[in-house]
Amino acid sequence: xxxxxxxTFDWVPEMPRGFVRDLRVRWALExxxxxxxxxxxxxxxxxxxxFAHQPFGQVPWLTEGDISIFESGAILLHLGExxxxxxxxxxxxxxxxxxxxxxxxxxxxxxxxPWSMFKFIGDAGGTPGAxxxxxxxxxxxxxxxxxxxxxxxxxxxFSVADILMxxxxxxxxxxxxxxxxxxxxxxxxxxxxxxxxxxxxADQMVHFAAADxxxxxx
Amino acid sequence: xxxxxxxTFDWVPEMPRGFVRDLRVRWALExxxxxxxxxxxxxxxxxxxxFAHQPFGQVPWLTEGDISIFESGAILLHLGExxxxxxxxxxxxxxxxxxxxxxxxxxxxxxxxPWSMFKFIGDAGGTPGAxxxxxxxxxxxxxxxxxxxxxxxxxxxFSVADILMxxxxxxxxxxxxxxxxxxxxxxxxxxxxxxxxxxxxADQMVHFAAADxxxxxx
Numbered sequence: 001x002x003x004x005x006x007x008t009f010d011w012v013p014e015m016p017r018g019f020v021r022d023l024r025v026r027w028a029l030e031x032x033x034x035x036x037x038x039x040x041x042x043x044x045x046x047x048x049x050x051f052a053h054q055p056f057g058q059v060p061w062l063t064e065g066d067i068s069i070f071e072s073g074a075i076l077l078h079l080g081e082x083x084x085x086x087x088x089x090x091x092x093x094x095x096x097x098x099x100x101x102x103x104x105x106x107x108x109x110x111x112x113x114p115w116s117m118f119k120f121i122g123d124a125g126g127t128p129g130a131x132x133x134x135x136x137x138x139x140x141x142x143x144x145x146x147x148x149x150x151x152x153x154x155x156x157x158f159s160v161a162d163i164l165m166x167x168x169x170x171x172x173x174x175x176x177x178x179x180x181x182x183x184x185x186x187x188x189x190x191x192x193x194x195x196x197x198x199x200x201x202a203d204q205m206v207h208f209a210a211a212d213x214x215x216x217x218x
Numbered sequence: 219x220x221x222x223x224x225x226t227f228d229w230v231p232e233m234p235r236g237f238v239r240d241l242r243v244r245w246a247l248e249x250x251x252x253x254x255x256x257x258x259x260x261x262x263x264x265x266x267x268x269f270a271h272q273p274f275g276q277v278p279w280l281t282e283g284d285i286s287i288f289e290s291g292a293i294l295l296h297l298g299e300x301x302x303x304x305x306x307x308x309x310x311x312x313x314x315x316x317x318x319x320x321x322x323x324x325x326x327x328x329x330x331x332p333w334s335m336f337k338f339i340g341d342a343g344g345t346p347g348a349x350x351x352x353x354x355x356x357x358x359x360x361x362x363x364x365x366x367x368x369x370x371x372x373x374x375x376f377s378v379a380d381i382l383m384x385x386x387x388x389x390x391x392x393x394x395x396x397x398x399x400x401x402x403x404x405x406x407x408x409x410x411x412x413x414x415x416x417x418x419x420a421d422q423m424v425h426f427a428a429a430d431x432x433x434x435x436x
Contacts, residue, residue, distance in 0.1 A: 056325055056361045067313060071320035078313070095285060095296070102289035105324040107274055114332045117354075118347040129341030129348055133332065143274045 002034065002082060008059045008204075010040035011211035015120070019171060022060035023204050024072045025079075027163050030196035032083035038207065073105050076160040086160045093156060100154040100161035108144065109168035111137040116171035137172070141181045149183035152190070166191035220252065220300065226277045226422075228258035229429035233338070236419055237389060238426075240278035242290045243297075244418035245381050250301035256425065291323050294378040304378045311373060318372040318379035326362065327386035329355040334389035355390070359399045367401035370408070384409035 006029070008022035022038075029036045041050050046057045053061045054070040061070040062078070069075050080087030080097065087097045115137045123130055147154075154161045169188050172178055178185040191197060224247070226240035240256075247254045259268050264275045271279045272288040279288040280296070287293050298305030298315065305315045333355045341348055365372075372379045387406050390396055396403040409415060 051361070055321070055365050056358060058325070067310070069313065069317055071317050071324060073320040073324055074313075074317045077316065092285070095287065095292075098295065099287055099289050099292045102291040102323070103273070105320070106289060106291055106327065107276070109324065110328045110331055113328055114351065114354075117350055121346045121350055123345055123347030123350075125347075127341055127345050127348070128339045129336040129343075129351075130345070132335055132339055132341075133347075136332075136335075140274060143269070147273050 002064050004029065004034060004036040005039050005063045006036055007039045007041055007053065007061050007063070008207070009043040011043050011215070012208055017205060017208050018201055020059065020204060020208075021072045023200055024163055024167055025060050025062055025075050026200035026203055027167075027197050028076050028079045028086055028160060030199050031158070031163070031194070032079060032085045034079070034082065038203075040207075040211075073101055073164065076163060077101065080160045085158075088156060088159065096155040097159045097161045100159075101164055104161060104164035104168050108140050108165065111140045112168050112172045112177075115177065116175060119175040119177075120171075137177065141172075141178070141184055145181045145183050148187045158194075162191055220282050222247065222252060222254040223257050223281045224254055225257045225259055225271065225279050225281070226425070227261040229261050229433070230426055235423060235426050238277065238422060239290045241418055241422050242381055242385055243278050243280055243293050244421055245385075245415050246294050246297045246304055246378060248414035248417050249376070249381070249412070250297060250303045252297070252300065256421075258425075258429075291319055291382065294381060295319065298378045303376075306374060306377065314373040315377045315379045318377075319382055322379060322382035322386050326358050326383065329358045330386050330390050330395075333395065334393060337393040337395075355395065359390075359396070359402055363399045363401050366405045376412075380409055 006022055006025050008020060012020055026038075041047070041059070051057055053063075053068050058070075060072065060075070061068055062075045063069075064078075067078075069078055076086070077098065080094075088094055111133070115133050118125070118130060118133060125131075125134070153159065154165060166188050169178065169184055170192070173185060173188050178188065192201075224240055224243050226238060230238055244256075259265070259277070269275055271281075271286050274288075276288075278290065278293065279286055280293045281287075282296075285296075287296055294304070295316065298312075306312055329351070333351050336343070336348060336351060343349075343352070371377065372383060384406050387396065387402055388410070391403060391406050396406065410419075
């Protein structure tokens with residue numbers, strides 16, 4: 001059995017709860033039914049040891065024995081090698097999954113994350129920049145829509161590519177940005193109805209709520 | 219010998235020349251001294267065959283026999299398996315390279331590309347959204363700076379991670395966004411001084427200039 005430890009923050013503010021990227025790793029571990037521990041580092045005061053594992057001072061990272069991996073995409077590819085529940089074992093299916101992992105993170109999230117942040121911080125829009133971000137996201141969704149209308153999951157069966165693609169679409173859905181793209185919206189609903197997502201999400205919420213309780217008691 | 223064909227647009231406007239992502243693939247192929255052909259698809263009228271290779275209607279994609287790969291990150295990981303000039307062959311070095319490939323594309327480019335687009339389109343800034351993008355990029359550069367100050371390349375010797383990281387920093391440098399981060403700026407200069415980059419860049423410029431000449435003659 002691999003000796004897996006997922007590290008996340010000890011606490012985060014209310015807003016990002018349910019969206020912190022340790023969720024992607026929890027979700028993959030639950031899909032693969034791999035046993036793992038969860039460790040915490042301070043959200044407030046980030047140590048040199050933290051930066052040694054995650055050079056940008058972010059979370060998550062995953063350790064397996066002496067190996068330490070940061071970046072949710074890299075972690076999910078690593079776990080994909082451990083379980084056919086996460087990535088097809090044949091070279092052609094594996095290659096398909098890797099393409100869609102990058103498509104989720106570098107074609108879709110590069111548009112969806114800034115767009116969602118503008119919504120979250122309440123940018124009034126209307127500027128050339130905000131207009132660019134709207135169009136950037138719209139063109140990605142326009143072409144993703146027929147892909148997702150034609151299949152249940154991106155690569156034959158459910159894979160890490162679906163964990164990442166659905167998770168990068170979740171913040172868009174949260175701000176009602178998928179209304180004109182029903183196949184994208186249904187795909188997010190289908191992915192997040194999976195028991196492994198439900199458990200991963202609940203576990204993250206409990207993790208941060210426990211931190212509130214500890215703070216209140218301190 | 220692998221049978222490699224890189225597909226890019228037949229023509230693009232003046233501005234993105236030198237920045238179209240086929241450059242990353244050309245650069246990797248030149249570093250590895252792998253023989254390859256370059257094929258073109260129309261920039262204007264994108265066919266169903268184009269979308270079959272690249273679902274977002276973008277470029278590049280790479281074919282090797284029956285395999286077709288889109289996403290520059292996925293293509294570079296694929297080529298990394300073909301040449302030790304692109305990725306360390308040992309599992310630990312390979313794992314390091316993969317982390318930094320994702321860091322380039324999902325931690326840095328997610329900040330650097332929107333920031334650069336705002337500069338390019340002449341967004342006046344000052345809005346909450348533009349302010350967020352500035353801070354998003356600044357925090358990434360702040361933490362990348364000591365990493366790059368301490369080493370020549372991200373993972374021991376030069377790798378695909380350096381192709382991607384330096385290329386995602388190039389647009390920032392173009393708009394003078396690296397002035398306060400000399401290690402990042404020097405890293406971009408060091409990477410783009412490599413003969414393989416110089417050839418790849420020149421080849422892309424010639425490719426699009428040839429399209430201008432063909433249009434003028436048509």
